Amino acid sequence: MSKKSAPGPLEYLRRWQMQAWLGAVFLFLYAPLIALMAFSFNDSKRNIVWKGFTLKYYDKLFNDSALLEAFGNSLTIAAVSTVISLALGAAAALVLWRFRFPGKTALDGALALPIVVPEICMGVAMLVFFARVMPWPQGLPWPLNLGAIIIAHVSFSFPFVAVVVRARMASFNREMEEAARDLGAGEFRTIKDVILPHMAPSLVAGALLAFTLSLDDFVITFFTAGPDTVTFPVKVYSMVRFSVTPEVNAASTVLIVLTVLLTAAALKLQGDPAATAGHGAGDAK
Amino acid sequence: MLTMEQSWKQAKAVFAASLGPPLVWLALFFLAPMAIVWAYSFGHNAGLTEIAISGTFSNYARAIEPLYLKIFLKSAWVAGLTTGLCLVLGFPVALAITFASDKAKTWLLLLIMLPFWTNLLIRTYALIAVLRTEGYVNQGLEWLWKGGGGLAALVGLQPLGDFQPLELLHNNFAVILGLVYVHLPFMVLPLYSALDRLDKSLLEASLDLGAGHMRTLFKVVVPLALPGIASGILITFIPALGAYLTPDLLGGPDSQMIANVIERQFKRANDWPFGAAMSFVLMYLTFIAIAIQAVLAKKTPEAKA
Amino acid sequence: MTKPIITFENVTKRFGKMVAVDNVSLTINEGEFFSLLGPSGCGKTTLLRMLAGFETPTEGRILIDGQDISNVPPNKRPVNMVFQSYAVFPHMTVADNVAYGLVVDKVAKAERDRRVEEALDLVQLGGLGHRKPDQLSGGQRQRVALARALVKRPRVLLLDEPLSALDAKLREQMRTELCTLQEKVGITFIMVTHDQDEALALASRCAVMSRGVLQQVASPNDLYEFPNSRFVADFIGSVNLFEGVLAVDEPSHAVIRSPDLPVDIFLDHGVTGPRGGTVWAAIRPEKIELHKKEGDVPPNLGDCPHGTNAIAGVIKHEAYLGGSSTYEVEIKGGRRIKVQRSNLTRWDQEDFKLGETVWLCWHACSPAVLLS
Numbered sequence: 001m002s003k004k005s006a007p008g009p010l011e012y013l014r015r016w017q018m019q020a021w022l023g024a025v026f027l028f029l030y031a032p033l034i035a036l037m038a039f040s041f042n043d044s045k046r047n048i049v050w051k052g053f054t055l056k057y058y059d060k061l062f063n064d065s066a067l068l069e070a071f072g073n074s075l076t077i078a079a080v081s082t083v084i085s086l087a088l089g090a091a092a093a094l095v096l097w098r099f100r101f102p103g104k105t106a107l108d109g110a111l112a113l114p115i116v117v118p119e120i121c122m123g124v125a126m127l128v129f130f131a132r133v134m135p136w137p138q139g140l141p142w143p144l145n146l147g148a149i150i151i152a153h154v155s156f157s158f159p160f161v162a163v164v165v166r167a168r169m170a171s172f173n174r175e176m177e178e179a180a181r182d183l184g185a186g187e188f189r190t191i192k193d194v195i196l197p198h199m200a201p202s203l204v205a206g207a208l209l210a211f212t213l214s215l216d217d218f219v220i221t222f223f224t225a226g227p228d229t230v231t232f233p234v235k236v237y238s239m240v241r242f243s244v245t246p247e248v249n250a251a252s253t254v255l256i257v258l259t260v261l262l263t264a265a266a267l268k269l270q271g272d273p274a275a276t277a278g279h280g281a282g283d284a285k
Numbered sequence: 286m287l288t289m290e291q292s293w294k295q296a297k298a299v300f301a302a303s304l305g306p307p308l309v310w311l312a313l314f315f316l317a318p319m320a321i322v323w324a325y326s327f328g329h330n331a332g333l334t335e336i337a338i339s340g341t342f343s344n345y346a347r348a349i350e351p352l353y354l355k356i357f358l359k360s361a362w363v364a365g366l367t368t369g370l371c372l373v374l375g376f377p378v379a380l381a382i383t384f385a386s387d388k389a390k391t392w393l394l395l396l397i398m399l400p401f402w403t404n405l406l407i408r409t410y411a412l413i414a415v416l417r418t419e420g421y422v423n424q425g426l427e428w429l430w431k432g433g434g435g436l437a438a439l440v441g442l443q444p445l446g447d448f449q450p451l452e453l454l455h456n457n458f459a460v461i462l463g464l465v466y467v468h469l470p471f472m473v474l475p476l477y478s479a480l481d482r483l484d485k486s487l488l489e490a491s492l493d494l495g496a497g498h499m500r501t502l503f504k505v506v507v508p509l510a511l512p513g514i515a516s517g518i519l520i521t522f523i524p525a526l527g528a529y530l531t532p533d534l535l536g537g538p539d540s541q542m543i544a545n546v547i548e549r550q551f552k553r554a555n556d557w558p559f560g561a562a563m564s565f566v567l568m569y570l571t572f573i574a575i576a577i578q579a580v581l582a583k584k585t586p587e588a589k590a
Numbered sequence: 591m592t593k594p595i596i597t598f599e600n601v602t603k604r605f606g607k608m609v610a611v612d613n614v615s616l617t618i619n620e621g622e623f624f625s626l627l628g629p630s631g632c633g634k635t636t637l638l639r640m641l642a643g644f645e646t647p648t649e650g651r652i653l654i655d656g657q658d659i660s661n662v663p664p665n666k667r668p669v670n671m672v673f674q675s676y677a678v679f680p681h682m683t684v685a686d687n688v689a690y691g692l693v694v695d696k697v698a699k700a701e702r703d704r705r706v707e708e709a710l711d712l713v714q715l716g717g718l719g720h721r722k723p724d725q726l727s728g729g730q731r732q733r734v735a736l737a738r739a740l741v742k743r744p745r746v747l748l749l750d751e752p753l754s755a756l757d758a759k760l761r762e763q764m765r766t767e768l769c770t771l772q773e774k775v776g777i778t779f780i781m782v783t784h785d786q787d788e789a790l791a792l793a794s795r796c797a798v799m800s801r802g803v804l805q806q807v808a809s810p811n812d813l814y815e816f817p818n819s820r821f822v823a824d825f826i827g828s829v830n831l832f833e834g835v836l837a838v839d840e841p842s843h844a845v846i847r848s849p850d851l852p853v854d855i856f857l858d859h860g861v862t863g864p865r866g867g868t869v870w871a872a873i874r875p876e877k878i879e880l881h882k883k884e885g886d887v888p889p890n891l892g893d894c895p896h897g898t899n900a901i902a903g904v905i906k907h908e909a910y911l912g913g914s915s916t917y918e919v920e921i922k923g924g925r926r927i928k929v930q931r932s933n934l935t936r937w938d939q940e941d942f943k944l945g946e947t948v949w950l951c952w953h954a955c956s957p958a959v960l961l962s
Contacts, residue, residue, distance in 0.1 A: 173675055173677060175673040175674070175675050175677035176677045176679060178642075178644055178664070178671075178673065178677065179671070179673055179677035179679075179735075179738075180679075180690070181643075181644075181663075181664045181665045182642060182643075182664055182665070182669075182670055182671045182739075183665070183670065183690050183691035183694060183738065183739075183742065184665045184666075184691050184694035184695055184742070185665055185690075185694050186665060189694070193679075193690075194679060197679075197681040198681075
């Protein structure tokens with residue numbers, strides 16, 4: 001296929017109108033982000049005209065102890081909530097995939113709620129809960145003082161993990177499990193030897209998903225955080241509200257790069273993004 | 286090769302171990318808080334920090350007063366407009382990706398999803414830099430204006446007056462632009478998913494019978510991809526309806542949406558019962574939207590490849 | 591010397607209202623290659639799974655070596671299964687797969703390695719222990735499943751549709767191999783299949799099931815030549831069934847009169863059946879001879895009275911199968927009779943043509959009489 005033939009009737013992508021539209025959309029989506037990242041290196045406080053390349057705002061960023069503390073908090077919260085979300089999500093996926101029990105439909109629905117409910121509603125619920133019902137003890141040492149936020153994050157991310165794991169379990173051949181039992185393995189051993197290995201890719205994908213969701217969250221954290229438990233997005237928010245300085249650009253760039261790297265890793269592990277994005281778990285057995 | 290589910294009685298230990306933790310967590314840290322908020326929506330403030338749950342409907346009544354009703358309707362309108370724009374912008378994109386070569390597909394999907402994975406806060410902030418009076422758009426326009434003025438002077442015409450920067454920020458325009466910017470990837474994925482599942486030979490048949498592309502699009506593609514379109518509309522509309530950050534950072538004083546009002550009740554106005562009621566009205570709207578989509582999804586005939 | 595090893599006693603299995611296995615009582619002897627045969631949905635797989643322990647009987651008991659194992663979990667039974675999809679663990683090497691059951695039993699490493707090697711050699715996969723399942727063909731994966739089950743030295747090996755996923759050539763090869771394997775290992779094999787050729791070729795005894803009910807348990811030869819019901823006669827191979835009345839029933843001979851057949855069917859033995867009652871005569875296609883029709887006198891095979899067991903007809907359909915040819919011959923009254931003829935010489939196919947009028951005749955010992 002060396003010669004360029006005229007586009008076929010359904011080869012929409014090869015028509016210049018489509019290409020133009022696609023180009024325009026991508027420009028729209030990326031230009032602001034690229035500009036933002038570019039200007040984090042701009043040697044000018046006012047962020048308008050390019051004055052010269054500098055890393056001084058990154059320097060400022062890495063010396064801003066408040067910001068670093070917030071970042072540290074965010075990472076800790078993300079890490080802890082990811083671990084808990086993985087355990088809960090995998091367990092939920094296992095029970096829904098494997099068993100028939102009264103109230104199963106109800107559980108299915110209940111698990112979908114955190115995914116579907118608007119973030120602000122959940123944020124409000126968390127605020128009320130930790131203010132009135134189960135106040136998180138004040139003055140706990142780090143990282144325990146982040147407990148409320150961690151709990152909130154787990155609550156909205158473990159259902160996502162459950163969805164990812166469940167999709168993967170749909171392609172599991174039950175006979176494998178029966179074979180293990182036939183060969184002498186007990187129930188828990190079977191799970192460890194046969195089911196968990198099959199789940200593994202989805203656990204990694206789920207972990208990365210939970211981590212990213214936690215790291216990026218603003219609304220729910222905004223309602224659960226206190227003055228001494230500030231996370232990165234919340235800190236950046238207060239910075240953005242008051243000024244548009246290149247330091248914020250630098251902070252944003254760092255976060256963008258981090259998120260992109262994590263997500264790229266997740267995708268690599270889950271297989272072809274075209275397959276998973278379009279059709280759900282189309283993994284080989 | 287059986288993939289039947291077991292009855293829970295056949296492996297009680299495993300069942301208990303895998304059901305217990307998620308169920309307890311869900312009940313304690315999600316359902317319980319939600320239930321409390323729901324209870325509060327029927328209460329009123331009694332004293333500075335106490336809330337008495339009196340079973341009153343006054344909060345809900347207040348939520349549909351003209352002042353707040355206006356905000357609900359406005360939010361719905363903004364969310365609807367956003368969804369519509371995303372649909373118009375995103376549909377050709379989804380179409381193009383569906384018919385791209387496999388290699389191109391992977392990259393295109395990745396490129397569409399990448400902005401989605403970056404932090405919402407950052408994306409919104411990036412737009413501020415673009416839209417403000419000293420932002421890139423206005424700078425660009427100013428540059429053009431000055432250039433135009435220079436040309437006019439050359440030709441001997443009256444010079445143009447001072448450049449008046451466009452007010453692009455802190456108004457409804459910015460909010461809608463921001464919401465479209467944030468939610469566009471949300472729309473493309475389900476659209477692509479539905480289109481990709483279509484039997485391509487149906488389109489070819491339509492073209493073979495003499496229909497043009499537009500007619501094929503509206504008479505064949507859209508009806509069959511309707512569940513995916515409905516899905517995309519839902520995934521875009523609901524978050525847009527409950528958006529907080531975008532109207533907060535990009536909106537002006539009259540660009541308040543539901544989420545902003547709710548936040549105010551809890552943070553500044555200290556009227557938790559009212560905030561709770563508003564919160565639940567938003568939830569009911571969400572569920573209604575989901576129900577509508579579910580009903581529509583059941584009605585469409587399948588046309589899978 | 592047959593010693594029973596497995597006994598099903600009045601076993602019934604219900605799934606809600608659906609009866610999958612209906613009051614089945616069956617004894618399988620040690621060292622047999624036994625087959626459960628029947629169309630899909632007949633309950634054979636459910637019966638096998640109850641034996642393996644993946645389903646529990648709703649009623650009745652299952653005994654292994656005289657012990658009631660109905661409540662013993664699958665991982666504690668002296669029974670191992672080769673699954674229909676083979677269920678080879680994809681994340682373990684071949685050797686690890688085969689060793690799995692031994693690891694669970696906490697067998698010492700040295701002995702484990704020895705037994706694994708032995709098992710792999712047994713199924714002709716020696717030297718492939720380090721490979722991963724995705725590097726193996728379907729047939730090879732099946733052998734891994736076999737080795738994995740046999741290395742545990744079970745009393746009984748269960749096979750769920752072992753040959754269904756293989757292509758024709760491989761299937762034939764595996765058939766012989768399974769036979770040899772069973773003889774070598776010497777344990778009882780119980781196989782489930784819907785393919786009667788497979789069952790007849792491999793098993794020493796078969797149980798034919800239909801809709802959860804046991805129809806007949808017999809050797810392949812007995813099932814084929816002495817079926818006990820129309821279902822079995824029709825399920826196994828091809829058959830011509832004639833519904834009729836038992837007109838004559840003497841100790842030395844019997845006559846069946848059928849409305850479908852202008853002539854009587856003469857049998858050279860008595861039938862202890864309902865005098866004057868409804869019976870069926872089952873005649874296999876290969877037992878019917880084709881003769882050229884020249885004149886009006888049918889050929890006489892010598893063992894039946896004139897005017898019975900012979901009829902004229904027109905060949906309406908023929909199919910050439912290489913080693914044999916099958917014909918459909920239409921007789922007076924419209925009924926079509928299936929005939930099979932071996933092509934003994936290279937020109938036999940040309941003997942009979944479509945549209946030709948022929949004589950059909952059979953021996954008096956050929957029909958089987960069915961009472962149900």
